[in-house]
Structure formats: C-alpha cells, structure tokens
Amino acid sequence: MPLPADDHTGARIADYRKLRQLTQAGLAQRAFVSRGTIAKIEAGLSPATPAVVAAVARALEVEVAVLNGQPFLEEMRQDQLDRMIAPLAIALDMYDLGPDLSIRPRPLSEVSAEVGELCKAACATEYNRTGDRLPGLLAELTTIISGLPEGAERRRTAAQLAWCYWVAYEFAYRLGFQHLAAIALERMGYMGEQAQDPLLLALRLQRRSSMFLRRGDNPMALRVLDRAQQLVGQHDAPRSVPALAVSGSLHLAGAIASAQAKNGEDVKERMKEARGVAERIGDVPQVYWASFGLTSVAHFDVATSVELGRLGEAVKFARKMRFPADHPRMRVGRYHIELARAYSQMGRGESAQKELFKAREAAPQQARYHPLMRETVGVLVRRSRSVPGTLASLAAWVGV
Numbered sequence: 565m566p567l568p569a570d571d572h573t574g575a576r577i578a579d580y581r582k583l584r585q586l587t588q589a590g591l592a593q594r595a596f597v598s599r600g601t602i603a604k605i606e607a608g609l610s611p612a613t614p615a616v617v618a619a620v621a622r623a624l625e626v627e628v629a630v631l632n633g634q635p636f637l638e639e640m641r642q643d644q645l646d647r648m649i650a651p652l653a654i655a656l657d658m659y660d661l662g663p664d665l666s667i668r669p670r671p672l673s674e675v676s677a678e679v680g681e682l683c684k685a686a687c688a689t690e691y692n693r694t695g696d697r698l699p700g701l702l703a704e705l706t707t708i709i710s711g712l713p714e715g716a717e718r719r720r721t722a723a724q725l726a727w728c729y730w731v732a733y734e735f736a737y738r739l740g741f742q743h744l745a746a747i748a749l750e751r752m753g754y755m756g757e758q759a760q761d762p763l764l765l766a767l768r769l770q771r772r773s774s775m776f777l778r779r780g781d782n783p784m785a786l787r788v789l790d791r792a793q794q795l796v797g798q799h800d801a802p803r804s805v806p807a808l809a810v811s812g813s814l815h816l817a818g819a820i821a822s823a824q825a826k827n828g829e830d831v832k833e834r835m836k837e838a839r840g841v842a843e844r845i846g847d848v849p850q851v852y853w854a855s856f857g858l859t860s861v862a863h864f865d866v867a868t869s870v871e872l873g874r875l876g877e878a879v880k881f882a883r884k885m886r887f888p889a890d891h892p893r894m895r896v897g898r899y900h901i902e903l904a905r906a907y908s909q910m911g912r913g914e915s916a917q918k919e920l921f922k923a924r925e926a927a928p929q930q931a932r933y934h935p936l937m938r939e940t941v942g943v944l945v946r947r948s949r950s951v952p953g954t955l956a957s958l959a960a961w962v963g964v
Contacts, residue, residue: 571633572608572633572938572939572942572964573605573612573617573631573632573633573935573939574604574605574606574607574608574610574612575606575608576630576631576633577591577602577605577606577612577617577620577624577631578606580624580626580630580631581606581624584624584625586624588602588603588606591620591623591624594623595616595619595620595622595623596619597616597619597620601616602620607946608942608943608946609943609946609947610908610909610943611905611908611909611936611939611940611943612631612939613871613905613936614777614778614824614935614936615780615824615825615871617631617632617780617935618777618778618779618780618781618824619780621779621780622779622780627742628778628779628780629740629742632740632935633935633938636739636740636932636933636963638963639932639933639962639963640739643691643692643929643932644692645691645692645695645739648695648696648698648699648735649695649739649741649744651699652695652698652699652732652735652736652744653744654699655698655699655702655703655732656702656729656732656744656747656748656751658702658703658706659702659706659751659754661706662710663706663707663710663711664703664706664707667703667704667707669704669707669708670704672708672717672720672721672724675701675704675705675708675724676720676724678697678701679701679705679724679727679728682694682697682698682701682727682728682731683727683730683731683850683853684850685731686730686731686734686735686853686894687850687853687855687892687893687894688892688893688894688927689738689893689894689897689927689928689929689930690929691735691738691739691929691933692929694731694734694735695735698728698731698732698735701728702725702728702729702732705721705724705725705728706725708721709721709722709725709758718758719758719759719760719761720759722755722756722758722759723755723756723759723761723764725751725755726752726755726756726759726761726764726768727764727853729748729749729751729752729755730748730752730767730768730771730853732744732745732748732751733745733748733749733752733771736748737771737774737775738930738933738934739933740933742775742778745775746775749768749771749772749775752764752768752771753765753768756768762795762796762798762799763795763796763799763806763807763810763852764852765792765795766792766793766795766796766810766814767792767810767813767852767853767854769788769789769791769792769795770789770792770813770814770817772788773785773786773788773789773792773817773821774817776788777820777821777824780824782821782822782824782825783825785817785821786818786821786822789814789817789818789821790818792814793811793814796810796811796814805845805848805851806851806852806854808841808844808845808856809841809845809848809851809852809854809855809856809857810852810854810856811841812837812838812841812842812845812854812856812857812860812861813854813855813856813860815834815835815837815838815841816834816835816838816856816860816861816864818830818834819831819834819835819838819864819868820864820867820868820871822834822868823867823868823871823872824871826872826873828872831868831872835861835864835865835868838860838861838864839861841856842856842857842858842860842861843858845857846858847859847860847888849888849890849891849892850890850892855891855892855895859886859887859888859891860895862881862884862885863885863895863899865881866878866881866882866885866899866902866903866906867898867899867902869881869906870902870903870905870906875906875909875910876910878902878903878906879903879906879907879910882903885899887899893926893927893930894927894930896926896927897923897924897926897927897930897931897934898923898927898930898934900919900920900922900923900926901919901920901923901931901934901936901937901940902936903919904916904917904919904920904923904937904940905936905940907919908940908943908944913944913947913948916940916944917944917954917955917958920937920940920941920944920958921954921958923937924958924961931962932961932962932963937962938962938963938964941955941958941959941962941964942959942964945959945964
C-alpha cells in the first residue's frame with residue numbers, strides 16, 4: 565500500500581523537531597549538520613543518509629527506527645513475513661530451557677547441512693526462506709546440545725547454533741526489529757563462547773558494531789571492531805585464510821564507520837589494511853560467510869567515497885566495479901543502493917533510477933525493506949514534475 569506523500573523520514577524528522585520545539589537551525593546545531601541539509605531532508609528533496617538520521621535521532625532523543633518508519637508492516641503482510649516474527653521471538657527465548665521432548669533430533673551432520681543452506685539464504689536476503697525455517701532449527705539444535713557433555717561434539721553443535729543466531733540477527737535487523745536483533749546477537753555470543761571459536765565471536769562483534777553505527781555512535785563501533793581484531797589474533801591459525809578473511813571484513817567495517825564520522829585519514833588507513841589482506845588471499849566467498857576479497861575492497865572504495873561525500877570519486881570507482889557470479893546478493897544489492905544514493909545527490913535522477921532497479925534485481929527483499937532504498941525512491945518521486953511509469957511502479961513496490 566503506497567504511503568502518503570508526506571510520510572517519509574524527512575517528514576518524521578520535521579514532526580519530532582516541532583514536538584521538541586526546535587527550529588531547523590536549532591536541530592542542525594544539535595545534530596552537527598547544516599541547516600540546509602535539514603531543510604532538504606525535511607522537504608523530501610534529499611535522501612536522509614544513515615549518518616544524518618543517527619545524528620538527528622540523538623538530537624531529538626528518539627530511536628533511529630522511529631525516524632526511518634520501520635518496521636514495514638504493510639509490506640511484510642504482503643510478503644507474509646509478519647507471521648514469522650512471533651515464532652522467532654519465542655524461539656529466541658527458549659535457549660536455556662533444555663530439550664523439547666516433542667522433537668526427535670536428526671544427526672548433527674544433517675542439521676548442519678540445513679544450517680549452511682540457511683546461511684546462504686541469509687546472504688541472498690531471502691527472508692521468506694530464513695524466517696520460515698529458523699525457529700524449528702533453533703529448537704532442534706537447542707534440544708541436541710542440551711544432552712551433550714563437554715567436548716568436541718558439543719562445541720560443533722554450539723557453532724551451528726551460533727550461526728542460526730547470526731541468521732536470526734540478519735532477519736530481524738534487516739526488517740527493522742532492532743530489539744530481536746540485539747537478543748539474537750547476545751545468544752550468538754553465548755554459543756560462540758561454548759564453541760570456543762574466536763572467529764565466530766569476532767563476526768558477532770562486527771554485527772554489534774553495525775548496531776552502534778546505526779545509532780551514530782562511531783567511536784563505540786570502532787572500539788568494538790578493534791576488540792574483534794584482537795579476537796582474530798587469538799585464533800589457533802591467525803594467518804589462515806578464514807582468519808584473514810574475517811580480519812579483512814573487520815577492516816572494511818571500520819572504514820565505513822570512519823567514513824560516516826568523516827575521518828578521511830582513518831578511512832585511508834583501514835582501506836589500506838583491507839587491500840593488503842585481499843591481495844594476499846584473493847576473493848574467498850563464504851569463508852565464515854565473510855565473503856571477503858578484492859571485490860569487497862573495490863565495493864568499499866565506492867561505499868566509503870559516498871559516505872565521505874566524494875561523489876565524483878565514487879562514480880569513478882564504480883566504473884571499474886565488477887561482481888563475480890558467486891558474490892553475495894546482499895552485497896551486490898547494497899552496492900547498487902549506495903550508488904543510487906550518490907547519483908541522487910548529484911542530481912542524476914535517471915542514473916539513480918537505473919541503480920535502484922539493479923538493486924531490486926540483485927536482492928529483491930533487501931531492496932524492498934532497505935530504508936535508504938525507500939528514501940532515494942521518495943526523493944526521485946518528489947523531484948519529478950511528471951513521474952515516469954517505471955519509477956511509479958518502483959515507488960508502489962517499496963511502499964512510497
């Protein structure tokens with residue numbers, strides 16, 4: 565169901581600003597952005613970037629999700645995703661209640677294969693597949709581990725449970741259920757400790773840093789990522805390909821955090837570290853589901869340039885960007901959304917629209933529920949005197 569024309573992030577910012585009895589200049593001062601930026605966002609003529617939304621949310625003392633208008637319940641009903649939230653919430657609460665006597669667990673090898681398929685679906689942003697199967701897998705693995713003594717089999721089972729909680733985080737976080745996402749990360753840490761796997765724990769901290777970044781807390785995000793790098797160093801083989809792939813992914817996450825803080829020098833250093841790792845190991849898809857390598861570094865050259873406001877540089881990098889066939893659809897879709905945002909800010913509406921359609925083709929469900937996708941579509945619609953049919957159909961699809 566399309567939303568009213570005044571239902572967008574900028575309009576919600578304006579509403580809360582007025583409730584707090586602030587002028588645009590007053591809000592800009594508190595959020596450390598320009599008044600012109602606030603004015604354009606409130607008018608719906610400029611996309612509300614994650615960094616700006618986080619800064620404004622802090623100034624207005626509201627949650628980021630409130631300003632972004634998440635969760636997207638009408639679209640979730642259409643995609644039949646809403647019915648998956650309650651079972652997932654229940655499954656996350658069952659972690660310490662012992663075995664479910666109604667379950668006859670399969671062999672761990674069979675369950676592990678299904679966990680792997682679930683992780684693949686999460687990387688492809690196939691929310692229907694992940695949300696539908698996840699609660700049952702969590703219950704089955706919880707039943708299996710409750711009967712195991714300390715030892716290698718228990719550690720292997722704990723690792724599979726940790727990956728299920730990682731999928732739960734991805735599902736909840738992408739759909740805007742931040743509280744469930746935080747619980748899933750807590751459970752992932754609990755099982756990662758039992759698995760005695762520092763790489764799992766490092767990846768959990770990477771996701772935790774994303775939640776800090778979403779709130780605009782860049783220093784805490786970077787602190788968490790630095791701790792994650794320390795965990796990688798505790799791995800039995802810290803120079804192995806899996807450990808290096810995780811380390812490289814952490815460098816890229818740190819580069820984005822520094823870019824959102826407008827710290828160009830730190831971005832340069834972190835990208836240099838990531839590039840050094842990538843040149844050593846090449847592209848390694850789905851190693852610890854990190855999918856790190858030269859392609860990821862090239863992607864983040866674009867992403868960090870967009871965050872730093874170096875839009876011409878971002879477009880220049882994008883001309884060289886090529887994704888291998890096995891690159892995660894999540895990453896490909898996000899790349900096209902980022903590039904669309906850059907084109908939108910440059911006033912190149914037609915190019916932005918093309919990138920949005922590429923994002924939809926690469927990862928449809930991610931595109932439909934991504935706040936920046938909606939913001940960019942909304943900006944293009946509001947800037948158009950006569951909305952072309954293709955853009956109108958895209959706007960209806962994302963709920964603008």
